[in-house]
Amino acid sequence: MDAKGKKKLLIADDEPNIRLMVRRTFEQRYVVLEAKNGKEAVDLALQHVPDIIIMDVMMPGVDGLTALNTIRNSKSGAAIPVIMFTGVGFELNQQLAGSLGAQAYLRKPVTPQELLDAVSKII
Numbered sequence: 001m002d003a004k005g006k007k008k009l010l011i012a013d014d015e016p017n018i019r020l021m022v023r024r025t026f027e028q029r030y031v032v033l034e035a036k037n038g039k040e041a042v043d044l045a046l047q048h049v050p051d052i053i054i055m056d057v058m059m060p061g062v063d064g065l066t067a068l069n070t071i072r073n074s075k076s077g078a079a080i081p082v083i084m085f086t087g088v089g090f091e092l093n094q095q096l097a098g099s100l101g102a103q104a105y106l107r108k109p110v111t112p113q114e115l116l117d118a119v120s121k122i123i
Helices: 016-026 038-048 064-072 091-099 112-122
Strands: 007-012 030-035 052-056 082-086 104-107
Touching (some): 016 112, 038 052, 052 064, 052 112, 064 082, 082 091, 091 104
Parallel strands (some): 007 030, 052 082
């Protein structure tokens, strides 16, 4: 939690419109941190230790699955709940995300309400 008592949510997605939608959906209840690639997601997750992460699978540079693995293998990030969020619905990606410790796997497009429901089930 931050100084205002709000929980922290990290959105990691290379699409600015997706980050904007997530920020607008959650900014009343959460401090929203934004990363545009997997490297930024790892850096922000380890620095700020958010209460939940919503992360795209396919991002430039470091992809979401690699970032998830890095976060999971760190002391401070091992227990952070993660929702993988992607436009690619490959079953193998979903299985891999689960094996790396993701709590949920959502396929784009989703509505703000579907995101709120997914987060509320985890937190």
